Amino acid sequence: MRVTLVWAMAESAGQKLAQQLKAIVGNNGWISDPTELAPHLTEWRDRVRGNALLMVSPNTVDQVAAVVRACADAEVVVVAQGGNTGMCAGAVPDESGEQVLLNLGRLNRIRQVDPLDYSMVVEAGCILADVQAEAQRNGRLFPLSLGGEGSCQIGGNVSTNAGGINVLRYGTMRDLVLGLEVVLADGSVWNGLKSLRKDTAGYDLKQLFIGSEGTLGVITAATLKLFPRPGEITSAMLAVRTATDAVRLLAEMRERLPDRIQAFELIGERAMCYVLEHIPATRLPFAQHSPWYVLIDLDLAGGVDQLAGLLEPLSDRGLVADAVVAKNNAEREALWRLRHSISEAERHEGGGIKHDISVPVGALHEFLVCAEQSLARQVPVAIPVVFGHVGDGNLHYNVHLPENVPNADRGGLSAQVTESIYQLVKRMGGSISAEHGIGVLKRDALEQFSDPQDLRLMRAVKKALDPQDILNRGKVI
């Protein structure tokens, strides 16, 4: 009897909050219909499904603040969601149905573009591709670029410190943010929307919110750094014998072309083979296979000729086994198609056990050797399929299991593979999440593979900024 009563009270508290929230955001600002809600309650690979009391989509910062304040008063958790393209389910509410989903998609104004200041101010719900296009229209470049750019949102990019293919030259999202506007856990608005290149007036508070995946505040707008548009990009694919050669190649090319290397991607032989096997209209641009391939984008005044001149001595010294330079845009796209098709090709092979790890750039080769050895010892059937961003020390170290491994064994083996790789990453001072964040999918791994001191500090910061644990509870830490 008592239990029912408490439950009824809880439900009615939830319903009361829902009414309050609907009043805040108005008629077009909320969804409770299960069918309409469904896509917002799971992440795109459908590995996690949640529930929500209600989804609200405020279209002003004041509405966001009022929503968070109402939730804080009711002690109900708020889960902020952008384009919901994240890899670790950081934007999906839990299964309880008691959490409020705060979708930022309608908060999508470009507030200001200032080409002279090389900056722009955009709201959290702006699609990354739209921001790139707006910068372009103003004669500037916003350099963040990643697979989900057609649907991911700036707020999500900031809150996950997004990476992508241009990090080598321009840095991660953290490096591209000049200022932030954030709704705090008590529903107050922190206005840190500055456009300053230098500021030592006290602690740099915006750093707290970048990469904290909505657990310390809800980002509502950002001042972004813009850049000059690069010149024409020259692309080439190089065949190299070892990952060390790739690292040495990058180090030497940086000496000759400081700042002009836009991308420097590594593709392992097996990843290349999967692509050639499964993706139509792809072909290896070399006469024979090589253990590793490097795909580079360069912003060179001298174009193809300058690149050929650069490569010749490196080739003479044996650092480059073979090289092909794209002579036109079609050839360039064909090379990049090989890189961009890896994930799709992997799906044809049943999908791998995915690891988005980073180690010091100088230690990439050692990591690859050790990882292969420890897998060979611990899970001999494992097939590593490796690609990544050399300049960032970031590898997508995916591992496939052969078809003949029974389903019943796959879970256990997967866990063993991941344990083996993360142990190595930890030993080498690396990160178990280079660019995909933690969300809920890697939360336990973060706990297991972090220094206890790290976790203690993170929890102290979380407690200081969100003492009620209202913001994205259960994510990250």
Place this chain on the structure above:
Amino acid sequence: MRVTLVWAMAESAGQKLAQQLKAIVGNNGWISDPTELAPHLTEWRDRVRGNALLMVSPNTVDQVAAVVRACADAEVVVVAQGGNTGMCAGAVPDESGEQVLLNLGRLNRIRQVDPLDYSMVVEAGCILADVQAEAQRNGRLFPLSLGGEGSCQIGGNVSTNAGGINVLRYGTMRDLVLGLEVVLADGSVWNGLKSLRKDTAGYDLKQLFIGSEGTLGVITAATLKLFPRPGEITSAMLAVRTATDAVRLLAEMRERLPDRIQAFELIGERAMCYVLEHIPATRLPFAQHSPWYVLIDLDLAGGVDQLAGLLEPLSDRGLVADAVVAKNNAEREALWRLRHSISEAERHEGGGIKHDISVPVGALHEFLVCAEQSLARQVPVAIPVVFGHVGDGNLHYNVHLPENVPNADRGGLSAQVTESIYQLVKRMGGSISAEHGIGVLKRDALEQFSDPQDLRLMRAVKKALDPQDILNRGKVI
């Protein structure tokens, strides 16, 4: 009687702690002699004098940890000090004589240099110039460069987020740090000494300590980003009519030379006149005076000819009134001597009321116009002497008062001048401290000109990391 007793107990507690600390750091690790201590108890412009129970100079991280732990147990404040070259007295203990001065100068090993990884690991007490030299010996560049580089230390550079003359191309110290090792307020060691270009595994904790001036932890070592050495630098001085022309010039030059502008300094006419008047062997490199001068350093493959080609169309359009390109190193040094002599020249004029402010780059001109107007209205005798870093929006907006202003009036007028400038900075979304930090000299100004929300957040972070307020109490906030 009772008062005396309590005081005696306090003194004996202090003496007990001093004995403990001496035992931790050993015979060569401490100073209590007043004469030897004196230079460590004041900042270099002698505007603040403090006292200390003892100065300790540990030479291992474990000793630093033990010192902080002992102080935390005794509830005694620890003030970390590097080269003591800061501008805001952030490294000077208070007058009580009860605080412990923790000098990092003996913790000065270069632990590792990895040219392939473009990184090095150095301890807090390493002198900046030594770090630059070590990078150079390894074929790399550590780009931080500032006036005090011959005596300032890396730990201080990190804890104040140092700026300097290469920020436009390479960023501030925050952008140059890959990892940190920090002794926390309870004397435990946080090992965040990673060398990762990408890491989204939880909150980016190192950001907390960068720029927090020793109030959140004592930095003991840092992993620093290295860069390729730049090519030969071409320098030029340009005469321009307005600050807007300088900003437009920078914006257009960035379009043509992305990433290759190493410095882009602004010098106001009066600053130039002071230099020409007081510094021997200087001369204006133009036939006539101009309201503003721009000094640029470029890393150009095409050298002087390429620069001349670049300047011609800008000059035709009237953006550049006059230009002189340095044809050799002697000419280059003569141009830079004009810039570097400004502070010395100002001292000959009795020294100014100094303001190290920043505003959005696009708003520099508006700031200069408004500042001049509001000074003319509020303190008509004020003489602004302005120079700074255009690309960073950072102005050293110093204000002189004429000789005939009586000493009795100077204090009040100074306060009025600063109030007027900081009000404007605040209104324009700028910073009252672009690169000099807060320390103790700007603490009240930070309180006065910050959003209360900023202060609340800073205090919450401080409390989370240093609940006893043991670390550099009374600084920053």
